[in-house]
Amino acid sequence: MLDAKPSIGGDPEFFVLYNKEPISADAFFKPKGRGRKIFFDGFQAEINPEPSYCREIFANNVQRLLLIAKSRLPENAILFPIATIHIAKKHLEGVNFECLRFGCSPDYSVYTEERPEYPDGRTHLKRYAGGHIHVGVKGYSMFNNTQHIIKTIKLMDRLAGLMSVVLSPYDDERERREYYGQAGTYRLNSHGIEYRTPSSFWITSPILLSIMTGLTRNAIRYSANEIGEKILESPEDEEIIRIINKCDRKSAFDYITEYHKIISKYLSNKRVKNFEQYPLAKKSVFKAISMFHEKGGYRYFFNPSLITRYYTASDVLPSGIDTFANFLKHFDAKEVKEIFNGGEDTWKYNIGK
16 A cells, blocks of 8 residues: 555635734635635635645645635735634624534544534634545545544544644644544545544645645555554554644654654665655654744744745745755754745734634
8 A cells, every 4th residue: 555646635724814804705705616616615715626646736736726815805815724713793794694604514533423512603703724635545445444444544643633733733723623623533525535633724835735635645555554553553542632632742743753763664674665755754854843843833934824925935935845854954943934934923913812
């Protein structure tokens, strides 16, 4: 399975800020419809980029839709991909009824049959943005095997789920996981697995997209060999649930460090080619991930309000985790922050708190 080529897709959501205030996405986008790639889904907007077997091509597909979405907004409006946003009652006045609803088709969990009780969208003054990642392998029989599906989702938790905590350990993530994105949540679709634990933070930059989609995809690759068995040895499921649902950044990084050692050793012994397809195997990439952890998360380097900049400046800024890792060889963390953010404060916007 190491040579499998899982496709990568997703349906990430984002909020819209207008004059630094949250505004329902139905003010600018149409509802979900057949073949529509950009639409409002509740208070937030959603994009459905074309899937690809290549992370770079998928990032280009995400970029295209983000730029189209941005072009439909007035000058003082921006895309804002964070997990939770606080709103006021005035932000719900006159919105489409769909913007007042919570919950849709139920999520499944590999750990529990319990389902969260969603709040009343007419009175609940928080909204949540998911960043579900879709993966699949054409003709692969694992999707007919319940136990293999469970194993794969648990590997996704240990790789992409824990990484999401390392990269985005913020309060808005904890708030979202009261209702959405808890450990082990998924759906099965015609194309394969929809991993529903991550928020949409990973679309902030193609670099974050590269890490998260790469790790989610690799869970399928590892699920049919001994490397997957080794990763699943520790910790116990209960600890994975706690770390992800409570956003325990330190514990998440400790296990990511352990998995880095396991994966790099295994792939080195197997003399696997194309190491760039296995982001957690490379020392340079792990060093970059360590830098995110040291600085408290991705927002040290990336400002969510500058999302379109990171996709349109790929000719001068790194656009993948490998190139970002090489970038860090030549600049210290403070210089990288200055280059990416232009010296702007990542939290200059009032988001309702």
